[in-house]
Amino acid sequence: MSNWNHVADVAGAALLLIGALVCLTGVIGLLRLPDVLARSSAATNPQTLGILLLTAGVALRLRSWVDLGTLALVVFFQLLTSPVAAHLVARVAYRTGQTGDCALLFDELAGSQSVAANRDDGS
Numbered sequence: 001m002s003n004w005n006h007v008a009d010v011a012g013a014a015l016l017l018i019g020a021l022v023c024l025t026g027v028i029g030l031l032r033l034p035d036v037l038a039r040s041s042a043a044t045n046p047q048t049l050g051i052l053l054l055t056a057g058v059a060l061r062l063r064s065w066v067d068l069g070t071l072a073l074v075v076f077f078q079l080l081t082s083p084v085a086a087h088l089v090a091r092v093a094y095r096t097g098q099t100g101d102c103a104l105l106f107d108e109l110a111g112s113q114s115v116a117a118n119r120d121d122g123s
Contacts, residue, residue, distance in 0.1 A: 012060030019053030022046050036093035044086040051078045 029042025055071045062068070093099050094109065 008060045008063065012057040015053050015057030015060065017057075019050045019057060021050075022053060023050035026050065036098050037090055040086045040089045040093070043089075044082045048078060048082045051075070 023046065026042050026046030029046065030039050033039045033042050052075060055075050059068055059071050062071075090099075
């Protein structure tokens with residue numbers, strides 16, 4: 001085994017460990033944070049970084065073009081769907097009144113909330 005393969009395997013193992021620890025911090029945040037907005041942030045930000053680190057570690061370990069293409073698709077769809085999901089969860093929490101007033105520094109949607117409520121009623 002060449003020196004490069006050994007270095008890539010060690011770097012891949014380190015990235016896998018770090019990525020798993022970052023994902024673990026996201027899970028701890030989901031359990032410990034007090035409100036929906038903070039939890040949605042904990043569900044998306046560390047998980048995205050953790051998945052990126054995990055896929056980089058797997059890519060260094062596998063080193064196959066087919067596997068790298070698959071991992072690139074995983075990263076692409078993770079970066080595409082994670083912010084959208086977090087936005088939708090936060091929006092639903094806001095519209096149903098689950099955010100609480102103390103969590104918001106500025107409520108920029110306060111005027112549009114009554115308009116949205118009227119639309120939901122069929123008016």
